[in-house]
Amino acid sequence: MLEPQKSFPLDKLAAGSRHAEAARLRALGPAARLAFRSRETGIGPAGDAYGAALPVEPCRFNMVDGRLALWLGPDEWLLIAPNNESAPIFASIEAALAGIPHALVDVSSRSVGIEISGEQAAFVLNQGCPLDLSLKAFPVGMCTRTVFAKTEIVLLRHAPDVFHIDVWRSFAAYLWTYLDEARRELA
Numbered sequence: 001m002l003e004p005q006k007s008f009p010l011d012k013l014a015a016g017s018r019h020a021e022a023a024r025l026r027a028l029g030p031a032a033r034l035a036f037r038s039r040e041t042g043i044g045p046a047g048d049a050y051g052a053a054l055p056v057e058p059c060r061f062n063m064v065d066g067r068l069a070l071w072l073g074p075d076e077w078l079l080i081a082p083n084n085e086s087a088p089i090f091a092s093i094e095a096a097l098a099g100i101p102h103a104l105v106d107v108s109s110r111s112v113g114i115e116i117s118g119e120q121a122a123f124v125l126n127q128g129c130p131l132d133l134s135l136k137a138f139p140v141g142m143c144t145r146t147v148f149a150k151t152e153i154v155l156l157r158h159a160p161d162v163f164h165i166d167v168w169r170s171f172a173a174y175l176w177t178y179l180d181e182a183r184r185e186l187a
Contacts, residue, residue, distance in 0.1 A: 009112055009169055013176045020186040022120035025179055028113030028164070032086035034079040036093070038102035049096035050079055050089060061143045061156050068164075070143045070156060078154060080166070084108060111154075112172045116179060117162040120186055125155070125163060127182035135160055151175050 010027035017025055036046060036054075047053040052064040054077050061070040068080040081089055086108045093104055116124060122133035128149040131138060143156035151174060154166040167175050 009172050010114070010176055013173060013180070017176075017180050018183070020120075020183040021118060022186045023116060023118045023124040023183045024121075025176070025183070026115040026117070027176070028115055029082075030084045031108070031113060032079075032081040032084050032089055033106070033108045033111055033166075034086060034090060034093070035105045035107050036077045036079055036102065037075050037104075038097070038100065039075055042097050042100045042102045045096040045100065046077075046093050046102070049092040050081075052079075059142050059144045061141065063158075068156075070154065072143075072145060072154070078166070080113070110168055111166050112169050114165045114167065114172070114176060114179070115162065116165065117159075119161055120183075121161050121163055124179060124182045124186070128178055129153075129155070131155070133157075133163075148175060149178055 014025070014027040038046060043054050043056065047069065050067065050069065052062050052067040052069045054069045055062050055071040058071060061068055066082045070078040072078055079089070086106045090104060090106055125133055129146055131146055138157055140157050140159055143154060146153060146155055151167060151171040153175070156164045158164060165175070
C-alpha cells in the first residue's frame with residue numbers, strides 16, 4: 001500500500017514564489033476528480049447525484065458548493081470536488097446510474113489545481129497559452145482543454161480576473177515555474 005503524501009506537489013514552489021498583485025498564483029489543495037462519460041440519459045441523474053448539474057453547452061462549467069462540473073466533450077465531463085471526497089461521490093453517481101450505460105473513473109491522483117488571479121492574469125496565461133483570453137472570446141463560465149507551452153491543461157474562468165488551471169501532476173512544477181517566470185515583470 002502506498003504511503004499517504006505528506007505534502008502537496010506545489011507546496012515548496014508556492015512557498016518560494018514571488019508576490020505579484022497583478023497576477024497572483026495559488027496552489028489549490030487536494031480535490032476529488034472524476035472523469036465521467038455518458039449519453040443524454042445519464043446526464044440528469046449523474047448531476048443530481050453529484051450535486052451540480054452537468055452542463056450541456058459546449059465548453060461551459062457549473063459550480064455548486066465548491067463542486068465543479070466541466071463539459072469537456074459531447075459526452076465527457078470532469079467533476080472536481082473539494083477535500084478529496086471521491087469515494088462517496090463515486091458511490092452516489094454509480095447508484096444513480098444503475099442500468100444506464102456510462103463510464104466513471106476516479107482520476108483524483110492524476111492532476112492538481114492552480115489558480116491565477118489579478119488584472120494581469122490573462123496576460124500571464126497568454127505567455128504560454130495560444131487562446132484568446134479576452135472576456136468576449138473566453139467569458140466567465142467557460143472551460144476548455146488547451147495547451148500551456150508543452151503541457152496539456154484544462155482552463156476555466158471563474159471571474160473576469162480569476163482562472164483555474166487543472167494540470168497533470170507530473171507537469172505541475174513545470175507549469176508553476178513557467179507562470180512564476182511569466183509574472184517576473186509584474187513583481
